[in-house]
Amino acid sequence: MVEIARSGVLQVHNEFFTEVTSLSRREEYGLADIVVARHCLTHNEFPHEMIKAAHLILSNDGAMAIANAYALNTVMNGGIDRTYHEHMYYYSVSSCSVLWELRGSEIVDATVGMVHGGSIIVVAKRIGRANKNNNLMIFEELEDIYLPDHSIKEFS
Secondary structure, rough: HHHHHOOOOOOOOOOOOHHHHHHHHHHHHOOOEEEEEOOOOOOOOOOOHHHHHHHHHEEEEEEEEEEEEEEEHHHHHHOOOHHOOOOOOEEEEHHHHHHHOOOOOEEEEEEOOHHHHHHEEEEEEEEEOOOOHHHHHHHHHHHHHHOOHHHHHOOO
């Protein structure tokens, strides 16, 4: 797939997205308006480092769009088969909010995708750079109902 992409007009860098690679890409191309990560944060042992790397390359008004298996769908659908062999972490809007706030960002939008039986796609921007979408309240309410602490303990 990388070779196909390289045969066109895309610049492809087949490497882990770290602080070092982020700074290298920033030096080479300048600041980015968007960073997209699809289904890789759950496999990353150090998710904070990936978020830090995104912050280093994003412009002040830039956005991070990140998709991962959604904890709510995993619990609601009994997706135990994915918890023991594949993903290090499962994310909810609430857990993403905590992760991003540690780096000075906030979740401004979220939606559900169908990959992995239900994925959460969150968009984050630097705090105060965008209005939050009203649908975030729906996610927060659903997670409060279906992902309380005792529910997670029972699932695991």
